[in-house]
Amino acid sequence: MSNLIDTRTPLETTHLPAQFVGREAEQDALNDAFSVEDESCLPNFHVYGPRGTGKTHLLQRFLTTFPPTFTTCYISGIHQDTQYKALERLYQLLTGTKLGTGHHIADIQRKVEEQVTLPTVIVVDEVDFLLLDDGDDLLYFLTRLENTAVITVSANQPTIKDEMDDRTYSSFQPQHLTLNRYTPNAARQILADRARKALQPESLQRDALTYITTTTQNISIGLTWLREAVETAEEQINTELVQEVEVAAYHKYVRMLLNRFTTHHRRLYNTIARLEQERDAPLTTGTVYREYSGRCESAGVAPLSERRISDFLTHLELLDLIEASYHYGGPMGKTREIQLVDWNSHGSEETE
Incomplete structure (x- = not known):
């Protein structure tokens, strides 16, 4: 550990601070919306904000504000990317026990419904990944539960109406909350607060922090950058x-x-990075797949199918790591051109 660090925890992206700088209005909006006398009429919400705007922390903190007369559950659409996995996780959160194997989805739905006895708030983070599979069916089920509010969270879709069946959206009917990108001043205030709690006094020069927060207002990137500087520094940042x-x-x-x-x-991302070094972007899906397959064979690993890799490219797009443009018509039908999201025109580096 660097001798500049008192405690590393505030510099971790997973650290949940006691107070949120610059998100007071959004906290108030959620608190006001859920301050209802009739707990059987809890509102549904869709929360949108680009990556690094504090959505996950805001919702995780919000769930801790409910009294014991409520049940609260948090599900990640990345880790629980199918209805089955999400229901399995939800059952575990509601009961404290894991389901055995071999259950049908309808059976798990029934078991979950039996456990919803108190007013319940369910946050479905990274909902875009679930909606690539059977997330629509999951949301239809959740929004039909009695005394239950569903809060979906997305870094990509200000509204998910177009991603849902009409019946699901009609059942959902969410209020909307948008978290705009932080300003450089707000980002600087957040990182400065973390630095004060983590570092020795006078370890960080003001101009260094200003450079970080004028370059990026994504707090996750900013924290990672600050932590890398701390770990590299010998005397001062x-x-x-x-x-x-x-x-x-x-x-x-x-x-x-x-x-x-x-x-x-990771191998797919590295493949795109390597191809961009070797040839002009954008790259087609076919080019990327052929290169990816070759890298798998060189590593003695069986490549996944082209269809599966197409899904993984969509994952990278949802993570804001690649940009894709779609073209329709022509001899190849629908084609997708891909390039890495530009980070100040920097070169690439292996991530495996």
Whole structure:
């Protein structure tokens, strides 16, 4: 551990601070919406905000504000990316026990419904990943439960009406809450507060923090960048140092996102990065798949199907790691052109 650090925890992206800087209005909006006398009429919500705007922390903190007369549950659409996995996790949260194997979805739904005896608030984070599979069926079931509020969270869709069947959206009918990107000043205030709690006094120069927060207002990237600078610094963190570790910090952020997925996701991302170094972007799905397959064979690993890799490309797109443009018509029908999201025109680095 760097000798500049008193305690590392406030610099972790998973750390849940006691107070949220710059999100007071959003907290008030949620509190006001759920301050209803009739607990059988809890509102549904869809919360949208780009990555690094504090959605997950806001909702996790919000769930802790309910009294014991409520049940609260948090589900991640990344880790529970099918209806079966989400229901399985929901049952575990409601009962404290895991389901055995071999259950039909209708059976788990019945078991979950039996456990919803108190007013219940269910947060479905990263809902976009669930909606790639059978998340629509899951949301229809959840929104039909009595005394239950469903809060979906997305980094990609301000509204998910177009992603749902009409019957599901009619049952859902959410209120909307948008978390806009932080301003550089707000981002600086957040990182400065974390730094005060984590670092020795006078370890961080003001100009260094200003450079980080004028370059990115994604708090997850900012924290990763600050932590990389802290771990590299010998005496003090200055602007020259944060510029020096900028690329490495971004790639650590990428690895952090991809570590929630499979080795094939990481190999696919590295394939795109390597191809962009070797040839002009954008790249077609076919080109990426051929190169990915070759890298798998070189590593002695069986490549996944082209259809599965197409799904994984969509995952990278939802993570804001690649940009894709779609073209229709022509001899190949629908084609997708891909390139990495530009990080100040920096080069790429292996993330496996």
